[in-house]
Amino acid sequence: xxxxxxxxxxxxxxxxxxxxxxxxxxxxxxxxxxxxxxxxxxxxxxxxxxxxxxxxxxxxxxxxxxxxxxxxxxxxxxxxxxx
Numbered sequence: 001x002x003x004x005x006x007x008x009x010x011x012x013x014x015x016x017x018x019x020x021x022x023x024x025x026x027x028x029x030x031x032x033x034x035x036x037x038x039x040x041x042x043x044x045x046x047x048x049x050x051x052x053x054x055x056x057x058x059x060x061x062x063x064x065x066x067x068x069x070x071x072x073x074x075x076x077x078x079x080x081x082x083x
Contacts, residue, residue: 004031027051027063045070 002011002019010031011022022031025042028051036042041049045067046060055063072078 025051026067027055027059 002013002021004011004022010024011019013019020034022033023037024030025032025048026045027047030048030050032042032048032050036049037044039049041047041052043052046063047055069078073080
C-alpha cells in the first residue's frame with residue numbers, strides 16, 4: 001500500500017518511490033486524494049474540503065497571492081528567490 005509522508009513527496013509506494021495518489025493541501029497541509037481535488041471545495045494552492053470553511057478572509061487572500069506568485073514562477077515569468 002501507499003504511505004502518507006510529511007515532505008514534498010506526500011505519499012510513497014514501495015521502495016519510497018513518490019506516488020501521485022495524494023497531494024498536500026497548501027492551506028492546511030493535509031493529504032488530498034485525486035478524487036477530492038475534483039470536488040467543489042478544492043482550490044489548487046489555496047484550500048481543500050478540510051479547511052475551506054475554517055480559513056479567514058485574510059488567510060485566503062494570502063494563499064491566493066502565494067499561488068499567483070508560484071504560477072508566475074512555474075510559467076517562467078519570474079525567477080524563484082534564492083533564499
